[in-house]
Amino acid sequence: MASIPASFLLLFVSISATAYTIFSATVIEDLANLKPPPNFNATITNNCLHNPSLRYCNSPAMDLHEIFRFTIVASHLCNESKNPNCVETFSEIDLRNRPKIVPLYLSFSFFWKYCPLSIVSIDLSNNSIKGSFPADVLLCTQIQALDLSRNEFSGDVPIQSFSPLSNLTLLNLSFNHFSESKLSDSEFFKRFNSSSFIHSGLLPSRKRFRLNAVILLLCFPIFIVLIVGGFWWCCLQRPDFLPRMCRRHRFTPYMLKAATDEFSKKNLVGKSDGIAIYRGILRDGFKVRIEIYWKNISGENRRKFAEECKVIVQLCHKNLLRVYGWCNDRKLRAIVAEWTEEESNVEIWISGSAPPWKRRLKVLKGVAEGMLYLEEQWPDIGYDLRTSTVLLSNNQEPLISRFKVGDRSNITKRICLFGLFLLEIMTNTKPLEGFEERFVEFIRAHYTGNLQAVIDERMKMTENTFDQAKQTIEIGLMCTEQTRSHQQPSLYEIVNIMTRMLAPQNHKRSSHCEGGRAHRAII
Numbered sequence: 001m002a003s004i005p006a007s008f009l010l011l012f013v014s015i016s017a018t019a020y021t022i023f024s025a026t027v028i029e030d031l032a033n034l035k036p037p038p039n040f041n042a043t044i045t046n047n048c049l050h051n052p053s054l055r056y057c058n059s060p061a062m063d064l065h066e067i068f069r070f071t072i073v074a075s076h077l078c079n080e081s082k083n084p085n086c087v088e089t090f091s092e093i094d095l096r097n098r099p100k101i102v103p104l105y106l107s108f109s110f111f112w113k114y115c116p117l118s119i120v121s122i123d124l125s126n127n128s129i130k131g132s133f134p135a136d137v138l139l140c141t142q143i144q145a146l147d148l149s150r151n152e153f154s155g156d157v158p159i160q161s162f163s164p165l166s167n168l169t170l171l172n173l174s175f176n177h178f179s180e181s182k183l184s185d186s187e188f189f190k191r192f193n194s195s196s197f198i199h200s201g202l203l204p205s206r207k208r209f210r211l212n213a214v215i216l217l218l219c220f221p222i223f224i225v226l227i228v229g230g231f232w233w234c235c236l237q238r239p240d241f242l243p244r245m246c247r248r249h250r251f252t253p254y255m256l257k258a259a260t261d262e263f264s265k266k267n268l269v270g271k272s273d274g275i276a277i278y279r280g281i282l283r284d285g286f287k288v289r290i291e292i293y294w295k296n297i298s299g300e301n302r303r304k305f306a307e308e309c310k311v312i313v314q315l316c317h318k319n320l321l322r323v324y325g326w327c328n329d330r331k332l333r334a335i336v337a338e339w340t341e342e343e344s345n346v347e348i349w350i351s352g353s354a355p356p357w358k359r360r361l362k363v364l365k366g367v368a369e370g371m372l373y374l375e376e377q378w379p380d381i382g383y384d385l386r387t388s389t390v391l392l393s394n395n396q397e398p399l400i401s402r403f404k405v406g407d408r409s410n411i412t413k414r415i416c417l418f419g420l421f422l423l424e425i426m427t428n429t430k431p432l433e434g435f436e437e438r439f440v441e442f443i444r445a446h447y448t449g450n451l452q453a454v455i456d457e458r459m460k461m462t463e464n465t466f467d468q469a470k471q472t473i474e475i476g477l478m479c480t481e482q483t484r485s486h487q488q489p490s491l492y493e494i495v496n497i498m499t500r501m502l503a504p505q506n507h508k509r510s511s512h513c514e515g516g517r518a519h520r521a522i523i
């Protein structure tokens with residue numbers, strides 16, 4: 001007769017005997033009013049002797065009062081759970097659809113601590129109980145079924161605490177608000193299949209997963225389209241937002257518009273037939289000279305323009321205007337080049353600031369060096385050599401500009417133009433168009449007898465520099481000998497002569513030297 005229910009009921013009967021009115025009051029009233037009977041100690045000691053596995057027998061110090069309270073709750077709960085015969089057995093806790101009393105019984109932690117071993121099933125479903133997982137329930141480690149479905153439990157489920165419940169085969173946590181489990185691959189989820197967790201919040205819901213997948217599927221292409229679109233826009237409109245190596249020498253109308261503040265008047269520095277010159281500031285703060293050609297040209301010519309620009313950007317010499325790139329749009333063609341402060345050219349410089357002899361000579365030498373570089377490296381590139389088109393850099397270096405790719409004019413013609421350029425600088429006189437020959441003849445006729453009358457009198461000449469000036473005029477005159485080209489000096493010779501004139505030791509030597517002799521020695 002030492003079975004678990006029997007032992008339990010021994011206790012039960014003794015209580016009933018002591019307090020016959022036990023089922024007439026509520027559990028709260030009974031807990032407050034009933035006292036353990038005098039022989040209570042003897043009763044439970046006897047129980048433990050018969051069945052040592054009873055939970056209260058194993059608690060370290062037997063608290064008789066607490067054990068008595070436990071028996072009161074147990075007897076009420078057994079009756080509430082409609083067990084067929086509480087005198088014989090208490091096999092299930094069935095509190096389905098009893099939202100009013102469930103929280104009360106869950107609060108009796110001493111009951112769960114001594115959970116009767118006879119209980120095999122606990123059903124607390126459909127009670128809308130709020131709060132965290134009722135962990136006390138798991139102290140009934142022998143149960144085979146646990147139903148907590150259709151409640152409003154939230155927070156984590158203590159998955160690890162389920163491992164001692166080795167007889168649990170039916171678990172239902174469905175329809176709750178638990179937090180999604182981070183251990184979704186644990187043993188626990190293999191033990192109970194998904195029907196235990198329907199809408200429990202514990203497993204990632206398939207619907208949400210599907211929604212996420214749909215969102216991802218929709219968003220990813222949009223994202224890609226945006227990225228590609230952005231990149232495309234940058235490539236077409238604002239390559240300056242791309243790394244330098246991606247844009248090379250290409251400028252777009254948008255870039256030029258941004259650089260010149262929408263082609264504002266304050267950035268317009270010059271204008272001549274069909275060409276407008278702007279000062280521009282690129283995105284990285286770099287100042288540039290932007291030459292815009294408003295003239296419409298055919299597609300064929302635009303292609304040619306781009307080909308030419310591709311060549312010109314490769315030119316690299318201190319006396320050539322550095323070209324950074326170009327814009328070749330249907331509506332706008334432009335060349336973007338090095339910015340020179342004040343935007344002055346040689347013509348303005350000579351007439352305006354009357355530079356001394358040495359400075360003029362330096363400019364002439366620079367131009368000759370630029371021409372020599374082009375002749376040696378880029379014989380196909382021509383240029384418009386006039387005092388108005390040769391610019392001055394920030395450190396007073398002359399810069400040849402206005403290049404022409406595929407120029408047919410031969411070197412004789414170019415040297416002749418250099419001669420005219422030289423004579424203009426020396427005399428500060430600009431011959432009218434078509435009268436160049438007469439201008440040269442005039443100088444040829446007068447310079448030997450009266451050099452002073454020919455050259456720009458604002459140059460302060462010493463005896464030494466006077467000889468140099470005369471010699472320079474002679475070089476200029478020889479350059480203009482287009483018809484007898486064998487008389488023309490080569491660019492190489494011109495650069496050499498001028499380098500020697502500018503060399504500091506030259507002062508001393510040439511002061512003892514006649515101009516004529518020096519001349520003969522050189523040419």
Ligand SMILES: *[C@@H]1O[C@H](CO)[C@@H](O)[C@H](O)[C@H]1NC(C)=O
Pocket residue numbers: 022023024025076079080082
């Ligand atoms: C015991 O259970 C019966 C039937 O389930 C019920 O009528 C009775 O009121 C219950 N007694 C107590 C004290 O809850």
Ligand SMILES: *[C@@H]1O[C@H](CO)[C@@H](O)[C@H](O)[C@H]1NC(C)=O
Pocket residue numbers: 041042045064
């Ligand atoms: C209960 O009885 C046992 C012996 O039967 C005794 O050792 C123990 O002290 C008693 N406990 C109380 C609380 O009276």
Ligand SMILES: *[C@@H]1O[C@H](CO)[C@@H](O)[C@H](O)[C@H]1NC(C)=O
Pocket residue numbers: 097126
């Ligand atoms: C849950 O309880 C409500 C009343 O609280 C009841 O109407 C409903 O039928 C119950 N559902 C189940 C599945 O027992």
Ligand SMILES: *[C@@H]1O[C@H](CO)[C@@H](O)[C@H](O)[C@H]1NC(C)=O
Pocket residue numbers: 141142143164165166167
């Ligand atoms: C599971 O059931 C068996 C047989 O009824 C029992 O021996 C065992 O103690 C139970 N396990 C737990 C954890 O209660």
Ligand SMILES: *[C@@H]1O[C@H](CO)[C@@H](O)[C@H](O)[C@H]1NC(C)=O
Pocket residue numbers: 169193194195
């Ligand atoms: C889940 O397990 C129960 C038995 O434990 C079974 O009756 C049911 O068919 C299973 N459901 C699924 C979806 O595997």
Ligand SMILES: *[C@@H]1O[C@H](CO)[C@@H](O)[C@H](O)[C@H]1NC(C)=O
Pocket residue numbers: 149150171172173174175195196198
């Ligand atoms: C858990 O409860 C829900 C709702 O009451 C039900 O649909 C489901 O089948 C139950 N699952 C199991 C394993 O009993």
